[in-house]
Amino acid sequence: MGKLGEAGLAATAGPARTLGMEGECRASQARSWGLPAGGAGGDSPGGDAPLPGSISSSSLLQAEVLDLDEDEDDLEVFSKDASLMDMNSFSPLMPTSPLSMINQVKFEDEPDLKDLFITVDEPESHVTTIETFITYRIITKTSRGEFDSSEFEVRRRYQDFLWLKEKLEEAHPTLIIPPLPEKFIVKGMVERFNDDFIETRRKALHKFLNRIADHPTLTFNEDFKIFLTAQASEFSSHKKQGPGLLSRMGQSVRAVALSMRGVKSRPEEFMEMNNFIEIFSQKINLIDKISQRIYKEEREYLDEMKEYGPIHILWSASEEDLADTLKSVASCIDKCCKATEKRMSGFSEALLPVVHEYALYSEMLMLTEEIGKLEDKVECANNALKADWERWKQNMQNDIKSAFTNMAEENILYYEQCLATWESFLTSQTDLHLEEASEDKL
Amino acid sequence: MEQAAPDPERLWQPAPLEPLSHPDAGLESMVGEETKGARDEGPGDGTMTENNFSLKKIEISVSEAEKRTGRNAMNMQETYTAYLIETRSVEHNDGQSVLTDSLWRRYSEFELLRNYLLVYYPHIVVPPLPEKRAEFVWHKLSADNMDPDFVERRRIGLENFLLRVASHPILCRDKIFYLFLTQEGNWKETVNETGFQLKADSRLKALNATFRVKNPDKRFIELKHYSDELQSVISHLLRVRARVADRLYGVYKVHGNYGRVFSEWSAIEKEMGDGLQSAGHHMDVYASSIDDILEDEEHYADQLKEYLFYAEALRAVCRKHELMQYDLEMAAQDLASKKQQCEELATGTVRTFSLKGMTTKLFGQETPEQREARIKMLEEQIKEGEQQLKSKNLEGREFVRNAWADIERFKEQKNHDLKEALISYAVMQISMCKKVGFGFSEGTSIFRSAGKFL
Numbered sequence: 001m002g003k004l005g006e007a008g009l010a011a012t013a014g015p016a017r018t019l020g021m022e023g024e025c026r027a028s029q030a031r032s033w034g035l036p037a038g039g040a041g042g043d044s045p046g047g048d049a050p051l052p053g054s055i056s057s058s059s060l061l062q063a064e065v066l067d068l069d070e071d072e073d074d075l076e077v078f079s080k081d082a083s084l085m086d087m088n089s090f091s092p093l094m095p096t097s098p099l100s101m102i103n104q105v106k107f108e109d110e111p112d113l114k115d116l117f118i119t120v121d122e123p124e125s126h127v128t129t130i131e132t133f134i135t136y137r138i139i140t141k142t143s144r145g146e147f148d149s150s151e152f153e154v155r156r157r158y159q160d161f162l163w164l165k166e167k168l169e170e171a172h173p174t175l176i177i178p179p180l181p182e183k184f185i186v187k188g189m190v191e192r193f194n195d196d197f198i199e200t201r202r203k204a205l206h207k208f209l210n211r212i213a214d215h216p217t218l219t220f221n222e223d224f225k226i227f228l229t230a231q232a233s234e235f236s237s238h239k240k241q242g243p244g245l246l247s248r249m250g251q252s253v254r255a256v257a258l259s260m261r262g263v264k265s266r267p268e269e270f271m272e273m274n275n276f277i278e279i280f281s282q283k284i285n286l287i288d289k290i291s292q293r294i295y296k297e298e299r300e301y302l303d304e305m306k307e308y309g310p311i312h313i314l315w316s317a318s319e320e321d322l323a324d325t326l327k328s329v330a331s332c333i334d335k336c337c338k339a340t341e342k343r344m345s346g347f348s349e350a351l352l353p354v355v356h357e358y359a360l361y362s363e364m365l366m367l368t369e370e371i372g373k374l375e376d377k378v379e380c381a382n383n384a385l386k387a388d389w390e391r392w393k394q395n396m397q398n399d400i401k402s403a404f405t406n407m408a409e410e411n412i413l414y415y416e417q418c419l420a421t422w423e424s425f426l427t428s429q430t431d432l433h434l435e436e437a438s439e440d441k442l
Numbered sequence: 443m444e445q446a447a448p449d450p451e452r453l454w455q456p457a458p459l460e461p462l463s464h465p466d467a468g469l470e471s472m473v474g475e476e477t478k479g480a481r482d483e484g485p486g487d488g489t490m491t492e493n494n495f496s497l498k499k500i501e502i503s504v505s506e507a508e509k510r511t512g513r514n515a516m517n518m519q520e521t522y523t524a525y526l527i528e529t530r531s532v533e534h535n536d537g538q539s540v541l542t543d544s545l546w547r548r549y550s551e552f553e554l555l556r557n558y559l560l561v562y563y564p565h566i567v568v569p570p571l572p573e574k575r576a577e578f579v580w581h582k583l584s585a586d587n588m589d590p591d592f593v594e595r596r597r598i599g600l601e602n603f604l605l606r607v608a609s610h611p612i613l614c615r616d617k618i619f620y621l622f623l624t625q626e627g628n629w630k631e632t633v634n635e636t637g638f639q640l641k642a643d644s645r646l647k648a649l650n651a652t653f654r655v656k657n658p659d660k661r662f663i664e665l666k667h668y669s670d671e672l673q674s675v676i677s678h679l680l681r682v683r684a685r686v687a688d689r690l691y692g693v694y695k696v697h698g699n700y701g702r703v704f705s706e707w708s709a710i711e712k713e714m715g716d717g718l719q720s721a722g723h724h725m726d727v728y729a730s731s732i733d734d735i736l737e738d739e740e741h742y743a744d745q746l747k748e749y750l751f752y753a754e755a756l757r758a759v760c761r762k763h764e765l766m767q768y769d770l771e772m773a774a775q776d777l778a779s780k781k782q783q784c785e786e787l788a789t790g791t792v793r794t795f796s797l798k799g800m801t802t803k804l805f806g807q808e809t810p811e812q813r814e815a816r817i818k819m820l821e822e823q824i825k826e827g828e829q830q831l832k833s834k835n836l837e838g839r840e841f842v843r844n845a846w847a848d849i850e851r852f853k854e855q856k857n858h859d860l861k862e863a864l865i866s867y868a869v870m871q872i873s874m875c876k877k878v879g880f881g882f883s884e885g886t887s888i889f890r891s892a893g894k895f896l
Contacts, residue, residue, distance in 0.1 A: 276710050283707040290699045297696055301689035308686055311679045318671040321857040325864050332868070397714050404721060408882045415879030422871045429865055 116213045117141040118228065120206035123198045124155070133157050136202055138209070140228045152229045158183070160227065161205060163239055167223040168212070174385040175218065176392045178211035179360030180204070203353055216391075273389060281362035288359040291352055295344070302340050309333035328428060332421045339417040346410040354403040358396060501530040501539055502608055502623065504601035507593045508546070523593055524548050525600055529623050545626035549574070552600060554633055555622050559613060561638040564762040565845035566613060567852040569606035570751030572599025578680040578743065580688035591737075595744055602748065612848075648761050651768035658767050659842055665849065666760045673753035676746055683743060687736050698729025724885020728878065735874050742870065745863040749856060756852070759845050766841055770834045777827040784820040787813055 122137040135155040142150060161180055168177045181204035209228075212218045226238050309330045316326035506526040514520045524546040530539040552571055559568050576592050586592065604623075607613045618636070621629055704722030708715040 279707070279710045283703050286703045287700065290696060290703065294693065294696050297689065297692040301686065301693055304682060304686045304689050308679075308682050311675065311682060315675040315679070318668055318675070319857075322860055322864075325861050329864050329867070332871075336871075397711070401714060401717065408721075408885070411882045412879050415875040415882070419872055419875035419879065422868045422875070426865065426868050426872065429861075429868075 114213075115143045116219065118206070118209045118213055120202055120209060123202055126157075133159075134198060136205060138228060147225070147229065149229075154227075154229065154231065154235070156227070158201070158205075160235070160239075161208065164223060164227045165208075168218060168221060171221060171223070172217060175215070175388045176361070176365070176385075177218070178208050178215075179357060179364055180208055181360075200353070204357065207353065207357060217388075273386075276393075277362065277365045281366045284355065284358045284362050288355050291347075291355050295348060295352060298340070298344050298347070302337065302344065305333065305337050305340065309337065324432075325429065328425050332425050335421045336418045339414050339421075343410045343414040347407060350406040350410075351403045354399050358400070361392075361396075500608065501532055502601070502604045503528050503530075504597050504604065507597045509588070510548075521588065522548050523588070523596075525597055527604065527623060543624045545624070547622070549596070549600075551622070551630065552603065554630065555619065556603075557642075558618055558633050558636065558638045559607070559616065560758060561642045562616070562636075563613060565759060565841050566610070566848050567752065567755045567759055568613070569603055569610070570748060570755055571603055572596050572744070573747060573751070578684045578747075580684040580691070591740075595740065598741075599744060599748070611851075643762070643765055648765055651765040652761065655764045655768040656771055658764050661846065662760045662763045662842075665756060669753040669756040669760070672756075673750060676750040676753070680743060680746060680750070683739070687739060691732055691736060694729050694732035697725050699725075701726035701729065720887075721885055724881055727885070728881055731878060731881070735870075738870050739867075742863060742867050745859070745866075749860060752852070752856070756849070759849070763838075763841060763845065766834075766838050770831070770838050773827065773831050773834055777824065777831055780820055780824050780827060784817060784824060787817050787820070 117140070119139045120136050121139075123134050124137075126133055126135060135157045138152075138154050138156055140147075140152040140154075142152075158180075162183070165177060165180055168175075181201045212221070212224055218224065226235065230238060312326045312330035312333070316323040316330070319326060504525050505528050508524050508526070509521060510524050511519060511521050525548065526544060526546055528541060529543040531542050532539045549571075553574075556568060556571055559566070572595070575587065576589075607616075607619055613619065618633055621632060625632070701722045701724075704718045704725065708718035708722065711718060
């Protein structure tokens with residue numbers, strides 16, 4: 001119980017099974033720390049703390065812990081997940097220094113706290129008379145009891161991922177579901193299935209599943225489990241069931257939850273959220289475009305640089321005295337090229353996918369703002385959403401910080417390597433010069 | 443003609459012109475006058491050679507550039523740039539410099555000077571001028587001759603040219619060069635009066651010689667190949683460098699876009715706000731740092747360009763040799779044929795076909811008197827021819843000797859200069875890495891825990 005140290009606007013925690021909307025409502029009522037048990041409405045301690053993640057007093061913490069006594073039974077069963085919860089959310093007890101925030105990020109990756117490991121790899125092409133498509137191998141390793149085995153291997157295609165996303169959106173209309181990579185090809189690509197496209201998609205799908213796995217609620221979703229474990233025939237028959245009816249309703253509830261109209265209780269927070277989403281969406285999309293453009297420019301720079309070094313070698317062939325110096329310069333340029341390649345691959349591994357994923361997230365968040373209203377469902381939906389929103393925002397900040405930190409570090413490493421290369425060239429030339437000078441004296 | 447080492451005691455006087463072939467009588471008198479004049483001004487001694495033991499040194503600088511308008515030869519208005527050349531003599535004892543001359547010259551006058559030097563010193567690798575038009579440009583650089591950056595780089599190039607000439611042991615003593623630095627008005631007329639344009643070898647003649655010469659000195663053949671290779675490889679290098687610069691510029695500038703976006707984003711972020719601001723600011727600094735970096739690189743490119751143009755100067759010396767050698771070969775051939783003719787006439791045997799021989803057969807033999815006359819004439823021509831051949835031979839050998847001495851000097855200079863240039867390139871890269879790496883460290887230190895450059 002003591003582990004449940006969330007204050008302010010913490011994200012929902014605990015195992016929210018796919019109980020449908022009502023169940024969800026109840027669960028979130030119980031679980032939204034920071035809100036007095038018994039419902040949304042009224043002031044929450046979060047009202048005092050103006051911002052997510054700001055430090056709240058520890059006395060507040062005590063009050064919340066007490067409030068949740070009635071749910072103790074439920075919580076104990078899932079205490080493991082609660083600790084997971086801890087790591088996912090930002091604990092206000094920890095100082096908000098950048099250093100610690102970076103450490104926070106690292107926590108999420110600690111192996112002994114995770115109990116579900118998913119990888120997406122081995123894209124394979126399948127040709128039938130009707131169509132050609134790609135499947136991806138998904139390997140799941142888990143220690144969770146509810147899974148029949150500890151290891152699973154299945155093959156899924158993009159359509160299946162779409163299905164999963166829709167099911168999650170139906171079941172958890174107030175939660176922020178991770179985005180899928182684009183369905184269609186980005187303009188400018190010639191072939192539908194070229195290698196870069198497939199690799200980018202694979203990485204994004206991997207991220208998608210892992211985001212779900214890391215989400216305190218979504219991770220226990222039944223469809224998710226089936227997606228990861230069911231073999232081909234079992235899976236296709238499972239897909240055929242499932243009410244499509246609820247999906248539309250789910251969408252609008254979610255829309256309402258995100259829209260500021262019809263919200264009685266906390267207009268400022270939702271206005272703030274909306275404002276944030278709008279600006280964030282704008283900025284992250286720009287950053288996505290800028291990052292893609294940088295990658296393209298660097299690619300072209302590298303191509304030219306690769307030609308630059310060899311010319312010096314060519315030149316050295318017609319020179320005598322200068323030959324060694326020219327060859328050294330060529331070798332330095334080549335080393336710098338390799339360092340550039342390394343930096344670029346870091347950029348495309350770490351920064352590009354992260355920024356793009358958040359651009360997709362933001363599109364999704366923006367779209368759902370505009371649809372209708374359903375008054376009576378708003379209250380409980382708001383709380384769940386708000387909690388999830390805070391969790392999402394925290395993750396976003398960590399991920400972005402991490403991505404740009406990483407980019408800066410790659411750059412620093414790159415410049416260090418180039419510096420060392422040229423400095424050693426300089427030393428060798430000076431040594432030679434001294435050697436020659438002393439030879440002249442003899 | 444002698445290739446004497448710079449005589450330290452020698453006064454800076456307009457040396458009598460010592461062109462390879464025909465000393466120009468008219469000019470010598472002028473030389474005499476000017477010499478007196480120079481002497482009156484005092485011993486302004488001093489070449490710019492490195493081992494300078496002279497009492498006074500001359501400093502030359504092209505210190506300013508100015509846009510001018512005037513009328514050209516066809517009386518049309520034109521805009522051009524004039525460059526201010528200042529000459530200073532430096533007192534050995536206190537290092538103070540005194541301005542002795544200053545005048546304005548435009549690029550076409552520099553060209554005139556160089557063309558004159560090419561004609562009168564064909565055995566010298568004459569320093570090249572900076573490019574007439576901007577080449578190897580990348581998108582940010584302007585190809586416009588009036589562009590201030592281009593003018594600035596040209597100013598430096600022209601100064602470099604004058605320094606090279608002034609530090610050349612032979613060229614520095616040239617009278618026309620001296621006048622170029624000291625006599626503003628009338629200089630063009632003075633140069634033209636030397637009649638050097640008439641003395642220049644026609645291109646056609648030179649081309650012809652290149653193709654037909656049978657026995658040029660092997661070293662010159664090799665040198666020609668070398669200069670072709672040098673020109674080709676430096677061109678290639680400059681082209682690729684320009685493309686690399688272009689791309690690098692793009693990379694840096696696109697990063698600049700991050701700056702504005704981060705800044706705007708930081709407004710909605712609370713604890714991440716500071717970090718974003720800092721990172722955004724750094725991105726702006728990063729994007730603007732490329733301008734200086736590439737400007738420095740442009741100077742490096744100019745150093746390489748000088749040697750690109752030097753390759754042409756090397757080829758010019760080779761061509762002169764080929765021309766002289768061809769001339770020699772033709773003269774020898776001519777002599778040989780005359781000797782043979784003579785022999786045939788004397789002995790009466792006709793071994794070679796000649797029109798005269800044919801007509802004789804057809805229209806009857808010539809009289810013995812006629813034959814004697816012809817033999818006599820041929821013998822005279824042969825005598826003359828032998829003299830000419832001898833002197834041509836001598837000239838040719840002198841040329842080769844002198845040219846080769848200057849080529850050796852040039853090779854040393856080239857190796858030294860290019861090595862320095864390559865080293866300066868490395869220094870540029872090092873300073874860039876330090877500056878930019880530090881920037882990244884600073885700009886994102888708020889995100890990062892440890893800074894390596896700090």
